[in-house]
Amino acid sequence: MELTGADILVRCLQDEGIDYIFGYPGGAALHIYDAIYKQDVVKHVLVRHEQGATHAADGYARATGKPGVVLVTSGPGVTNTVTGIATAYMDSIPMVVLSAQVPTSVIGDDAFQEVDAIGITRPCVKHNFLVKDVKDLAATIKKAFFIASTGRPGPVLVDVPKDITANLCEYNYPESVEMRSYAPVQKGHPKQIGRAAKLLMEARKPIIYSGGGIVMGKAEKELTELVHYLGYPCTNTLMGLGGFPAEDPQFIGMLGMHGTYEANMAMHDCDVMLAVGARFDDRITGDIAKFAPNARIIHIDIDPASIGKVVPVEVPLVGGAAPVLRDLLASLKSLGSKPDVGKTADWWKEINEWRSLKSFEFDRTRSDVIKPQFVVEKLYELTNGEAYVTSDVGQHQMWAAQHYKFSKPLRWINSGGLGTMGFGLPAAIGVKFAHPDADVACITGEASILMCIQELATCKQYDIPVNIINLNNRYLGMVRQWQEFFYERRYSQSYMNALPDFVKMAESYGHKGIQIHDPADVEGALKEAIDDKSSLYFLDFITDQAENVYPMIAGGKGHHEMVLKPEANAEMITKRELA
């Protein structure tokens, strides 16, 4: 029997095993929306802005590892998705965006709600397709999911003109895909694995540095096993948090601009570095000229272009994190003995000395004002470290990363690469659809939350009881911090004036809201929100305006030039000079 293109599209999603899609209808998409109406296998979540749809699908993907799916109309529907697509692209998140297009007969005529979706999204998708014949539709959808979720994952857009969704064709969903031009490698090269194993055994000051590739590559077990076998220290990037258990004694914390002192110092001083599923981002490396001057680097990545892009690598290893780490461990074991503990004893001693500075520590003596770090710490305790935590971008994001100790992957959901404000709330919606029974918290700030605040309505419509932890310092905190440090306190446009009453705003959508001023009330408010499994709570914490994120590697500085609190830093510099 022949089906319309719209029915074919929805059947494809069913056969792909998609349970939720996030979208917003419009003229060119109406046939598709009609096809959605006629079935109930694929459930459609109506957001309030297409950017929200992409972040929700993104949150769903980050919390499950499966592709998130977006459906939007042509023109502004597509342009509104661009930020969300770029967010997913920068963090290598599998996503399929289905965009409607004006009919093929008027493409190029500047038709109503026409935009060159392929051209506009090309620089921020892994690939995109324009479907020009209904006969190609099913195969194209199959390819889109295949490309989005294999190799280095990423967003794929499929642009479907309206007439294609009306045309008839036999439905046949391909079982598999063969593409002569796309065949990502999973297994690492055995010879390179042998070289990596040998180099790791020679190390006296080793470090294992892992990123989002462990999380999306589902390689947490392999990584943990390898790190334990070697007895070496492990650090995670912002994107890699949860890829190695945060409470493990071999974990030395997050590295990078606001990472721990011990992680950054160990990166600087190491002699052998094993980088896996990480891409040497500038927020990780600091000044590249000063980066890890004595390191011999092994780099495992599924994307060959990531290897050698930023730093020269001694042992490049292309492949999936899980299979490569498995083979690497086997290769190490075949060498007979574990690395000599004595050889790295001095190194550990040094690391523990750095660690003893407790670089994430904050002032706990103030009873008059809420310290934002304290809120995150309490959230961690009250959710037993089991919550899914989304965040927006800025100071609160760093405090969340520093003080919520993630011990499982897919729990920490933030826009690391693109740094998209407005990400947190819609992402939390996607997470909640993926894990309806889990605690989901969105740690945000009063500036970020306003960028996609309209999604409070989506939460109302679908009864999404996520908890919004608003760390409200009445400033664009990270901008203010940089202006304090580098622009002689000229706080240009970083004061958040004219804020809404967040409690009333939440209540106007039928949610619950509490404003908290007193540190003594923090725990109670969090407890109430967490215990109430059926309501969305907007917790508006009025926090210390002057608080800065420490420690910090300033622009143009190396790992070893990290600023702690000024006094602690001076002490450490003296120690190094004496040594």
Next chain:
Amino acid sequence: MRRILSILLENESGALSRVSGLFSARGYNIESLTVAPTEDNTLSRMTIVTSGSEKVIEQITKQLNKLVDVVKLMDLTDGAHIERELLLVKAVAKDDRREEVKRLVDIFRGRIIDVTSDTYTVELTGNGEKIDAFIVALSVTEIVEVVRSGVSGIARGNRALKL
């Protein structure tokens, strides 16, 4: 370092813009770019002349290979190769210049393919250096217009870019 990259890519609309977009987005140089279908009409062959440090060239190669439409890629400059470019040039040829331009064309083994009472239109193939030299030599007369095809290339011997 000047490099000639030969690429087989899917003969799909948009494939060219993926390649050119990659170069502009990442700030790589393009000296010339030529593309046309091959004997297999599902494939196009593209020749890109680019330049950069060894590290940049490695990134260009890897980023190109990452494009889903790129099927296969070869750096022709890695081995012996032949490089050709087609030049079409229209030059003023009258009075005493007429004979001199004709002589120049013969020396460079070009061909005059169109004639008016005032001009010659010349066709010349060769590598970039030869074409450059010819254009310089032609400055004895006035050049009306110059059309260069950009470089095409092929490997010498048994080395070949094919599926």
